[in-house]
């Protein structure tokens with residue numbers, strides 16, 4: 001999964017807000033030190049992707065890098081800056 005910010009062209013730095021349900025094998029040593037030895041993602045849902053460069057979350061395109069159908073979704077909400 002890769003992302004691209006259409007607002008500034010950033011393709012490498014994003015904040016991903018993701019909810020994950022996982023099963024993890026927690027292996028504690030006798031000293032009480034935790035080591036996660038196995039992790040299985042049961043469910044994951046990316047709620048929001050925010051560009052680290054310009055802070056935009058509305059202009060993020062999701063793509064695998066290969067040629068594919070381009071989807072452009074325009075929301076009705078507009079962010080108005082006053083100040």
Ligand SMILES: [Zn+2]
Pocket residue numbers: 005006007008009010051052053054055056
């Ligand atoms: Zn950006």
